[in-house]
Amino acid sequence: MSMTAKPEAQSFDVRPLSPLMAAEVVGLDLRRPLDTATRDAVYDAFLEYQVLVFREQTLGKEEQIAFTEQFGTLEEHMARNRGAEIALLHVVSNLGPDGKPAGKIGSTGWHSDKSFRPLPSLATFLHAVTMPPNGGDTCFANMYAAYEALPAAEKAALEGVRVVHSWEHSRLHKDGYKVPEEDRIAAPPMSHPLARTHPETGRKSLFLGGHASHLDGMSFDEGRAKVIALEEFATAERFTYRHKWRKGDMLMWDNRCLVHRADQNFDAALFPRVLHRTCLRGTAPA
Numbered sequence: 108m109s110m111t112a113k114p115e116a117q118s119f120d121v122r123p124l125s126p127l128m129a130a131e132v133v134g135l136d137l138r139r140p141l142d143t144a145t146r147d148a149v150y151d152a153f154l155e156y157q158v159l160v161f162r163e164q165t166l167g168k169e170e171q172i173a174f175t176e177q178f179g180t181l182e183e184h185m186a187r188n189r190g191a192e193i194a195l196l197h198v199v200s201n202l203g204p205d206g207k208p209a210g211k212i213g214s215t216g217w218h219s220d221k222s223f224r225p226l227p228s229l230a231t232f233l234h235a236v237t238m239p240p241n242g243g244d245t246c247f248a249n250m251y252a253a254y255e256a257l258p259a260a261e262k263a264a265l266e267g268v269r270v271v272h273s274w275e276h277s278r279l280h281k282d283g284y285k286v287p288e289e290d291r292i293a294a295p296p297m298s299h300p301l302a303r304t305h306p307e308t309g310r311k312s313l314f315l316g317g318h319a320s321h322l323d324g325m326s327f328d329e330g331r332a333k334v335i336a337l338e339e340f341a342t343a344e345r346f347t348y349r350h351k352w353r354k355g356d357m358l359m360w361d362n363r364c365l366v367h368r369a370d371q372n373f374d375a376a377l378f379p380r381v382l383h384r385t386c387l388r389g390t391a392p393a
């Protein structure tokens with residue numbers, strides 16, 4: 108067979124995992140390149156369900172990068188994966204320098220990946236490499252559903268309101284970590300529409316999460332209080348889906364209409380939890 112042969116069409120099934128969002132995509136081996144029709148059909152399912160779950164995948168790092176690139180432009184990790192050989196793939200892990208579980212996992216607060224960027228992330232791909240026997244779930248809250256559940260007067264009041272997303276704020280707020288000057292310059296606070304319109308579905312959602320600090324054009328305290336109240340409303344149980352990982356799962360989710368968080372519902376001092384993450388760059392929120 109020639110190396111330039113077109114990939115064969117692949118068929119797959121889509122099985123919803125909850126009434127609100129998330130679906131399993133069954134029948135694809137992600138190591139194989141997708142033909143255009145299959146790629147487009149996967150992307151349509153992604154827009155419809157916001158979280159796609161591909162079971163029993165065995166992709167290496169380069170294979171995950173190749174799979175991700177079929178859907179857009181890869182984004183580098185903020186912390187630049189210091190010391191890692193592949194900057195475009197971030198290893199999410201609870202292992203310490205000695206290679207043993209260090210007792211803590213990161214990203215346990217609600218957030219939308221890279222929301223502090225001028226062009227925040229479009230999608231995140233997360234591949235379960237080593238998982239604890241139970242727990243270590245990832246939870247999603249649907250910001251379409253939260254926006255749609257707001258009273259009409261509240262929706263009207265949000266028109267034109269901008270929210271400041273800041274890497275510096277979320278690091279400081281979360282774990283008291285003061286970001287170095289170079290990171291502050293590389294990722295200055297960024298103002299985005301609070302009610303953003305999805306560039307592909309046209310649906311509106313709330314653009315919130317841990318990087319969201321306060322509202323533009325309002326006193327910090329007042330704007331901060333508003334952000335906290337909205338986030339509490341928007342992440343209520345009824346807007347969420349909890350993903351219970353199986354080894355080999357590849358998740359692909361839409362950061363433009365979801366927030367997510369990791370749940371440390373396992374013994375992180377005993378069990379390793381290692382995932383491979385790639386991200387696609389999005390467009391300026393509007």
Ligand SMILES: [Fe+2]
Binds near residue numbers: 219220367
């Ligand atoms: Fe994340």
